Amino acid sequence: VLRYLPAISTSPEPTADEIAQFTPAEADSINKGVFNPDGSRIPPNFDHHVDDCLYVDVAKTLRQTIASSVLALYLILGFPDASKGIRDCVSWEKFTTTFSHRRHCLGWLIDSRALTVSLPSEKRDRIIRRLRTFLRKHRLTLQEIAELLGLLSNATTVCRHMRCSYFNLQRLLRMILVHRYRTLIGYHRRKDWELQIASRLSSTFIHRMDGILSRKMAKVLWGSKQSYKLGPAAIREIKAIIHSLRTEEWKIFIPQMIPRDHHFESFGDASFIGGGAYSTSLDYWFRVVWSKQIVAGTKLKPSDASYIHINVLECLVSFLQAVALVVTIESSALSAPIRDLFPNGIPAFPVLRCRTDNTATVSWINDTRTTSPLAQALVALYGQLLKRSSLVCHTVHIPGDDNVLADWISRPDSLSHERLFLQTSQKYPWMNALRNFQPIDLAVGNTVKGKPIKAATIGNYLRDTATLLENFCGRDPRYTNRSDNELALPLRAVMTECFRLREWAQEDDYRRLASGGEIAPNGTKRAFTLGDIRLFDSGNRPVSIAEFIENFDAVARSNVKFSWQKNHDHGEEKLLSSNPRNPSRDALRSLHNIVSRFARIVGLDKTDIPLAVYKGSFGEKFFIHSKVIASTLRTLAKKTYNLTDRDLQRHYKYTSHSLRAGAAVILHAAGINAIQIKFLLRWRSDSFFLYLRNVAHLSEQQNRAINQLASATQSEVTAARAASRLIPNIV
Incomplete structure (x- = not known):
């Protein structure tokens, strides 16, 4: 100990900038921190160390921590004694490396500053190779x-949203095995055997029935020596997991793993008529009335494919409670009760405790797994919600007698929104102070009465309102209300902005074009094809695609x-000309690469297929669409600007539109000038001004202009002084 402990090296002390990047830890009644109220350290809350213990402490007390571990190990296993044949039980070579905040341990990469547990790169590559096999x-x-x-059960421990994909894959594989088992055994033979087992088990051991059947099934399948x-x-899920491993960092924050006190609490319930929930801490309540299709599905036989179980509706209500928290987190302005509860803002890792009287929902939400195909779709959506937000959701069972208000909300006696609102106000007046959250109506674009609103309706309404205000306010000279008169211009601006968003926000998946293409109203395809390209040499003579591929300089x-x-x-x-002075920024050379890749993968005879193609790891042919572009840009942005997934998801940064916006900034x-920018980038309005950034080059141009002005002013002053000296001589 005296030889190794003084020689232990630790990483340098963090700088102020590095400390600012630490993930903040929040103390609660479960995790009280490591300091007493007087600032002294609290001893470790475990009795002793054994082999392979995890050292997590500040560098100042790390040596004392290691010494305690070594001493405990010797006390348990014995001090080394050659005469008694007791070998040294401490692996001293472990203490020859540098101790830092980041360390490989038990197959994971643990970072005590970022408070993360992540998948090491070598382990990730090994999993990808095995999955491809x-x-x-x-x-x-x-x-x-x-x-x-x-393999996936272990790896998805640190990736919350892919944990849902793993459980869905597990369900799919289980269905394959169960189907094979039933084919081998036969229905009648299997039922007779199950009845025999059930009759032999006493009421005390009847709960072991499922385990006995599972062992029987495994024995039969193993003995068949068949492949499946x-x-x-299942293939789709495995490919999705591989894609996630290749494009995302699999990590989980320690606050999302350990037990913690909840910050918010909500109560929810569902019936065959509707569902609802409320939360005083989140300052909201909502009621959802099921559509006729859902109500009809609840009345079908369980064997029907369209049957909807009440457990699925209960799970949907719990999912909507998590959605309400995400909407609150992403809201630019918090309500007064939430601001009073958290004056410094919502915690970085908010914990929501959902109370429900449905036991299946408790298991589905907490474990992110279910055997119900319909509920699995909800669990998959919940996984995407976990990917988008840092929230932690714990579902807790509550007796039905204690869930009276949520039960009443979920059983509306009318389809009239106004009547239900009035009933709520009269029966529970204190709920008038809560916000009314309408997740379903907002998601499908419905009015308060549940009728859908078309995008064109909103546009026509705004345009007609602006026209009315312009005409009415200018017609009567006695009308002097400036507020209405000035409202027309902002409405016009809103119309322009709506058109701009509609202009680029489309997210079509162009893989569908493989089956003939997506046809626009005028009969043309919505992607570049070989027929959209015309090539010319320096003499303005046409050049074929094949010649262009063979000889780039011919065009x-x-x-x-x-x-x-x-x-x-x-x-x-649009005309693209060659840029020989900078080949890496040559648009014509990029076009050559695109066409050449298309010829290799597809062939020049396919003139109706989009040019943007690439080949997958197993030789599959895919089309490059907006989601692929966004994923690539975000991966590059994360590495370049040290961004997190949360930064990208919160602000929806780096989409395919970023290329066009970036080009506007560069130009x-x-x-x-603005006219040329609009012409080059095919912009019809002046909305590109919204994307301009305060880049350093603009500041440098401003400095040059100021310097030129100062130089010109100095020259004028010098000339004026010279002229003043000449004036007396002239006189």
Whole structure:
């Protein structure tokens, strides 16, 4: 100990900038921190150390922590004594490395500053290789299925949203195995055997029935020595997991793993008529009346494919309570009760405790798993919610007698929104102070009465309102209300902004174009094809695509046609010329790469297929669409600007539109005027001004202008002084 402990090296003390990047830890009644009220350290809350203990402490007390661990190990296993044959039980080579805040331990990468547990890169690569091996086989043995599930069961521990995909894969594979088992055994033989087992078990051991049946099933399947074909759904889940491993960092924050006190609490319930919930801490309540289709589904037989169980509706209500918390977190302005509860803002890792009287919902939400296909879709949505937000949701069972208000909210006796509101105000007046959250209506774009609103209706309403205000306010000279008169201009601005958003916000998945293309109203496709490209040499003579691929220098310029545009300027052509002074920024060379890749993957005879293609890891042909572009940009942005997934998801940064917005910033900084920017980037309005940024190049241009002005002013002063000296001589 005296030889190794003084030699232990630790990483340098963190700088002030590094400390500012630490993930803050929040003390509560469960996790009280490491300091007493007087500032002294609290001893570790465990009795002793054994082998392979986890050292997590500040560098100042790390040596004392290690010494306590070594001493405890010797006291338990004995001090080294050659005469008695007792070897040294301490692996001293572990203490020759540098101790820092980041360390590999038990197969994970633990960061005590970021408070994260993540998947090491070498482990991630190993999992990807193994999953690809399983995909290439298409048929797996029972042992390989067990290996696949065991591998993902461990890895998805640190990725909350992919945990849902893992459990769905587990459900799909279980369905394959159960179907095979029932085929081998037969219905009548299986039922007779189950009845025999049930008759032999006493009431004390009847709960072991499922375990006995599972062992019987495993024995039969193992003895059959058969392999099992992966279905399309299982293959889709495995590919989704591989894609996530390749494009995302699998990590989980320690506050999302450990038991903690809840910050918010909500109560929810569902019936065959509707569902509802309320939360005084989150300052909201909501009621959802089920549609006729859902109500009809609840009345079907359980064997019907469209049957909807009450447990699914209960799970939906709990999911909507989590949605309400996410909406609150992302809200730009918090309500007064929440501000009073958290004056410094909502915690970084808010904990929501959902109370429900449905036991199935408790299991589904807490474990993110279910055997119900319909509920699995809700669990998958819940997984995406966990990916988007840092919230932690714990569902707790509550007796039905204690859930009276939520039960009343979920059983409306009318479809009239106004009548239900009036009933709530009269029966529970204190709920008038709560906000009324309407998740379903907002999601589908409904009015208060539940009728859908079309986008064109909103546009027409705003335009007609602006016209009315302009005409009415200018017609009567006695009318002097300036507020209405000035309202027309903002309404026009809203119309322009709505058109701008509609112009670029479309997120079509262009993989559908493989089956003939998505046709616009004028009969053209919504993607570039070989027919949209015309090539010319320096003498303005046409050049074929094949010749362009063989000889890049044969082409001096190209005309690219935009057959379909969201600004409705269909058929517009843009000229691309070669940039030999900077090949890495040559648009024509980029076009050459695109066409060459298309020829290799698809072939030049396919003139009706989009040009933007790429080949997957297993030779599959995919189209590059907006989601692929956004995923690539966000991966680059995370590495370049040290961003987190939460930063990207909260602000929806770095989409395919970022390329166009970035081009506007570059052209503006280069001194290109607004008319040219709109022409080059195919912008119909002046909305590109919203994307301009205060880049350093603009400041440098401003400094040069100031310097030129100062130089010119100094020259004028010098000339004036010289002229004043000449005036007496002239006189």
